[in-house]
Structure formats: structure tokens, C-alpha cells
Amino acid sequence: MNFLIEALAALGRTAINMFSGVGRLMLFTLQALRAAVVPPYYFGRLAEQMALIGWFSLPVVGLTALFTGAALAQQIYVGGGRFNAESTVPAIVVFGMIRELGPVLVGLMVAGRVASSMAAELGTMRVTEQIDALATLRADPFRWLIAPRLVASVVMLPLLVMVANAIGIMGGWLLSVNKLGFNSGAYLATTRKFIEHDDFIMALMKAAVFGFFIALLGCYHGYRASGGAAGVGNATTHAVVSSFIMILLSNLIITLMVFG
Amino acid sequence: MGQHNETPMIELIDVYKSFGPKKVLDGVNLKVRRGESLTVMGGSGTGKSVMLKCILGLLKPDSGRIFIDGEEMTGASGRDQQRLRAHFGMLFQGGALFDSLPIWRNVTFALTNGRGGHAREMRDKAAMLLERVGLGPEVLDLRPSSLSGGMQKRAALARAIAHQPDVLFFDEPTTGLDPVLAGRINRLIVQLVKEMGATAVTITHDLHSARTISDRVAMLHQGKVIWDGPASALDESGNEIVDDFVKGLE
Numbered sequence A: 001m002n003f004l005i006e007a008l009a010a011l012g013r014t015a016i017n018m019f020s021g022v023g024r025l026m027l028f029t030l031q032a033l034r035a036a037v038v039p040p041y042y043f044g045r046l047a048e049q050m051a052l053i054g055w056f057s058l059p060v061v062g063l064t065a066l067f068t069g070a071a072l073a074q075q076i077y078v079g080g081g082r083f084n085a086e087s088t089v090p091a092i093v094v095f096g097m098i099r100e101l102g103p104v105l106v107g108l109m110v111a112g113r114v115a116s117s118m119a120a121e122l123g124t125m126r127v128t129e130q131i132d133a134l135a136t137l138r139a140d141p142f143r144w145l146i147a148p149r150l151v152a153s154v155v156m157l158p159l160l161v162m163v164a165n166a167i168g169i170m171g172g173w174l175l176s177v178n179k180l181g182f183n184s185g186a187y188l189a190t191t192r193k194f195i196e197h198d199d200f201i202m203a204l205m206k207a208a209v210f211g212f213f214i215a216l217l218g219c220y221h222g223y224r225a226s227g228g229a230a231g232v233g234n235a236t237t238h239a240v241v242s243s244f245i246m247i248l249l250s251n252l253i254i255t256l257m258v259f260g
Numbered sequence B: 001m002g003q004h005n006e007t008p009m010i011e012l013i014d015v016y017k018s019f020g021p022k023k024v025l026d027g028v029n030l031k032v033r034r035g036e037s038l039t040v041m042g043g044s045g046t047g048k049s050v051m052l053k054c055i056l057g058l059l060k061p062d063s064g065r066i067f068i069d070g071e072e073m074t075g076a077s078g079r080d081q082q083r084l085r086a087h088f089g090m091l092f093q094g095g096a097l098f099d100s101l102p103i104w105r106n107v108t109f110a111l112t113n114g115r116g117g118h119a120r121e122m123r124d125k126a127a128m129l130l131e132r133v134g135l136g137p138e139v140l141d142l143r144p145s146s147l148s149g150g151m152q153k154r155a156a157l158a159r160a161i162a163h164q165p166d167v168l169f170f171d172e173p174t175t176g177l178d179p180v181l182a183g184r185i186n187r188l189i190v191q192l193v194k195e196m197g198a199t200a201v202t203i204t205h206d207l208h209s210a211r212t213i214s215d216r217v218a219m220l221h222q223g224k225v226i227w228d229g230p231a232s233a234l235d236e237s238g239n240e241i242v243d244d245f246v247k248g249l250e
Ligand SMILES: Nc1ncnc2c1ncn2[C@@H]1O[C@H](COP(=O)(O)OP(=O)(O)OP(=O)(O)O)[C@@H](O)[C@H]1O
Pocket: A226, B019, B024, B042, B043, B044, B045, B046, B047, B048, B049, B050, B051, B093
């Protein structure tokens, strides 16, 4: 009996914690959005974050897309071969990259790079009282730290996805032409035919949503860090794991909404 | 001092603050008069830093009221809190310089609100402020991480006084410094308070500092102010806990 009550109490506590956690995140989100929309803005900070998130993610995003596009072409060629459908390679590379792989891969790679560094930087600022110092010096931490990261991430992710899509499709083309014996001109013509405006828009929309979650969760966990270096480590882990989950979940939801 | 019935610069009334089950402030009452220099003493972890953060509105007390120059900080809107914070300059316990900015941007942060621009003017201003705390212009372009602990503390001090606040908070300004530097910082604080006519609240474990710096000492123990009186009365406080503290440290 006692055991049962204790178990129920533990369950209740977990539920309450979860709800209050969701509540805190919602409140944080509203504050962050407000700081991002209502002036004053810190344009210098925004430019800095855009460079950090966009420019410095290019190498990793480009490489990921190139390798994945090529591997995708190879797999479709082998898989398609069973149905005598090798000629579908260019079309399916385009669909695969633009609709799913481009946004998701970029989202995950950038989350690994950026959500972690945001959480680590803000977490360190929190535990070394730099965030308190900001507020004392009358700079709103939401405006100075969080809004620039959020806006930069939402703007840069779609750009990165565009780049990744182009490079991924190019990877497929390179492999198909050089290894699988496709005719370059014909391959490119088919590719062009299957790039659809709506798919492209959806990819960019996905990217913007992923960018939002990456910055939001990176900042949220960093901002709330406590307990020294270990606390910062925890915040970083939580930021990466939660942004991965949110990226994959929102990707599924958007895909189902558009193609369901 | 305080012979007129003037509003205190800072007033705490029955301030409570817990973190989870841990009670930190347990009904703190304290008044700081305008122009006064108060030292807060107390064991490690008794909530001295938490008290300063409550006054600054960085932490929200669970209950109780805090007034700044007659205006209520507790429960004020975000904007009003920011406005009230213009009164304050704070030296944080660990310095809390911004790692991402060079020293001169750090020191002039309160003047620029963190914006770029006015670079030349601000650098000159920073050099002047740094000189006041005994640092040369060679540190202007360095990052905080390449300064020694003592230099960081002095740069943080320069940052705290840059906007000529009328209330200064010093959270353990001399901890971790060698005795010579500690003495210099103490004299600097006295001088700044005098020059600027500011009200000062200093947290320290160092009795010698307390005597040098302050008009009045308050002792925080188990979440309450259990004694306060002139610094000269520390030795005959008639309070056991204060006696232990004084003897333990001398
Ligand atoms: N943000 C926080 N979350 C949880 N607990 C906290 C927080 N800030 C302070 N505490 C706890 O409150 C207590 C008082 O902390 P505080 O920093 O005020 O001590 P202090 O009197 O300044 O000590 P010291 O002289 O060592 O600096 C400590 O036990 C600390 O663990």
C-alpha cells in the first residue's frame, strides 16, 4: 500500500515537473520572440551570429551533402536495378535530397555544431554570473544574447539547406556520370524536370523550423544552466538531444501535413 | 547622518528566499542610508550574494519587499527594474567580465549598452577608468581570460563604476588577492565611495577590510541579520556569533 502511494507520488511529481518544464519553455519562447521582434535590435550581434551559424557551417554541411547525395545515387541505382528502373536515379536523388535528406541532415549537423555551442556559451555565462552582469549593466539578456541567435538561426538554416540540396544533387550527378555510366546532359535534364517549386518551398520551411528549434533549445538549456562546469555539460547534452528530437519530430509532422 | 527622516537608499523588509527545500534568506530586514558604507559579513553560503542579487532584482524573493530610494523593486515591471538598476554598479564575486569582448568594451559596457560605435571616445574613457583602478592601457585590447585574477577584479571594478552609479555593491572584492593588492583595492573602494559620494555595500570575510571600508557592519547568519552596528563596535558587540567570527579571523 505504502509502496503504491509512493509510486503514485513519484509519478505525480514527474508529471508536474514535465508540465512545469513545458510551461517554462513556453514562457522562455515568448520572451525570446518578443525580444526578436520588438526593437531595439543589436545588429552587430546578429551579423556575428549569422557568420558563426551560416558561414562556418558550410564545410560540414557541404561535405555531408556531397557524400550523402553520392551514396543515395548508388543505392537507388542498385535498388532500382531489381526492377529495371536504374533510370529513376536522377529523379529520386532530387526528391530524396530536397524533400527529406537536405533539411534533416543540415538540421542535425547544425544542431550538433550550434545548439551545443550556444548551450555551452550561455551556460558558462550563466554560471560565471555574466548573465547577471549583463542585466545589471542594463542590457536585456534576451535581446543581447538570445534574439540574435534565434533570428540568425532561422535565417541561415534555409540558406544552408539550399546549398546542401545543390551540393547533394551534384554529388549524385558526379557519381552517376563517373561511375554508373549516365549521360551527363540527360541526367541534368531529368534533374531539372523533377525539381518542383512546392518541394523547394517545403524544404526551406522545414529548415526555418529546424533553425528555430536549434537556437531556442540551445539558448534555453544554456540560459537555465546551474551548478558549475558539470551543469554546463548537462545543459549542452540536453540542448543537442532535445534539438535532435524536435528536428526529427517536426520533420515528420511537416512531411505528413504536406504529403499525408 | 540620517538625522532627518530621509528615505533609505536601500530597504529590505522581511525578505525570504529559498531554493527548493533550502532556505537561504529567512526574513532579512536591513536599511542602508544614503552615502553610507555598509559591510555585510557572514559565513560562506549564508546568502550574502543571494541578498545582493535580490536587491538588484536578479533573483525574485519568495516574499518580502525591497525598496530602492523609496521605489519598490520587488514586483516592479521589467522596464522599471531596468530603470532602477541604473542606480547600481556591481562588482561580482568572480568578476563576471564578458569573455567575448575586449577589456575596453567590457569597461564601457554600461555607457554603450553593449553597442558598437564611438570606439575612439570609449577607448579613451576605458583607459581613464582603468587608470583609476591601477591598470595600464596595455590591457585595453586583451580578452578577460588573458588577465590574472587580480587584474580581472580591477577591470570589473572599473566596469562597475563607469556610469557613475550612486550605489556600489562589492561582492568579496579582495578574496583571492595578495595582501598588498587587497590593501590597494580597499583604499580604492574608500576613495571611490568618497569621490563619488556613493552608497556602498561590501561583502567581505576580511575583518581588516570591513574596518577600513565601512561605517557600519551587518552580520548575516542563518538567513537573518542578527547584528548590526558601527565597525568600531565589532569587538564589543555582545553577540556570541559576531564574537566567534571576530576571534576566528584574528
Ligand atoms: N541560483 C541558485 N540556485 C540554487 N541555489 C542557489 C542559487 N544561488 C545560491 N544558491 C544557494 O544559496 C546559498 C547561499 O549562496 P550565496 O552565494 O548567497 O552564499 P554567500 O553567502 O555569498 O557565500 P560565499 O561567501 O561563499 O560567497 C548557497 O547554499 C547556494 O548553494
